[in-house]
C-alpha cells in the first residue's frame with residue numbers, strides 16, 4: 001500500500017528576490033503539504049519575512065514562481081488572487097488591530113477577503129452570519145466576553161488572541177504567522193502558540209510560521225526550513241532535529 005499523497009498547498013519554485021541590486025532570497029525551493037506546519041527560522045535579516053510576503057503574493061518574486069493553493073501567483077488575475085487570498089489568513093508579530101474599533105469589528109475584518117466592502121468594516125454593519133462567525137471565532141480563543149471592548153483596551157496576549165480569531169474566522173486553508181508571539185512575555189507567548197496550534201491542527205490548516213525561538217520551531221513545526229543569507233540551509237522534519245542543529249543557523 002502506498003501512503004496517500006497529500007495535496008501541496010504551497011510551492012516555491014527556485015524563487016529569488018532582490019531589492020534594488022541587493023539579493024535577499026536566492027534559489028529557494030520547497031513544497032508544503034496540506035495540514036503541515038512549517039517553521040521558518042534563521043538569523044535577523046536573512047529573508048524570512050520577505051519569503052512570507054512572496055509566498056502570500058504581497059510582493060512579486062524577481063525570479064522563479066510561487067504556487068499557492070494551486071494558483072501560480074505571478075500569473076493570476078486580480079480576481080484569481082482575491083479568491084486565493086480569501087482562503088489565506090495572516091497573524092503578524094504586532095497584532096495590527098484597529099485600536100478604536102471593538103474586538104468584534106476587528107474579527108469581522110477577517111472576512112473582508114471573502115466579502116470586500118464596507119459591510120465588513122464594522123460589526124454593526126456586518127450581516128448576521130458574519131457577526132455570528134466572528135463570535136464563534138472569539139469563543140474559540142476564549143474572548144467572547146470581550147467582544148464589545150475597544151481593541152486598544154486589551155493586553156498584548158489578548159490582542160494577539162483577537163488577531164488569531166481574525167485570522168481563523170474565514171476558515172482559511174493556509175495560515176501565515178510572522179513571529180506570532182514575539183511581542184509577548186514567555187508565558188503569554190506560550191499560551192498563544194498552544195492556542196494557535198490547537199486551532200490550526202483541529203482544522204488541518206497548512207501553516208508557515210517564523211520564529212526566533214528554537215524550542216517553538218521544534219515543538220510546533222512538523223518541518224523546519226532554515227534560511228541563511230537568503231538560501232535554504234536546512235530542510236528537515238522537526239522530529240529529526242535537535243536544538244543544536246538549528247543553532248548553526250545563527251553563527
Ligand SMILES: Nc1ncnc2c1ncn2[C@@H]1O[C@H](COP(=O)(O)OP(=O)(O)OP(=O)(O)O)[C@@H](O)[C@H]1O
Pocket residue numbers: 019024042043044045046047048049050051
Ligand atoms: N522593501 C524593502 N526594500 C529594501 N530592502 C528590504 C525591504 N524589505 C526587507 N528588506 C531587506 O531585506 C533583508 C531581509 O529582511 P527580512 O525582514 O525579510 O528578514 P527577516 O529574516 O524576516 O528578519 P528578522 O528576523 O529581523 O525579522 C533585510 O536586509 C532588509 O533590510
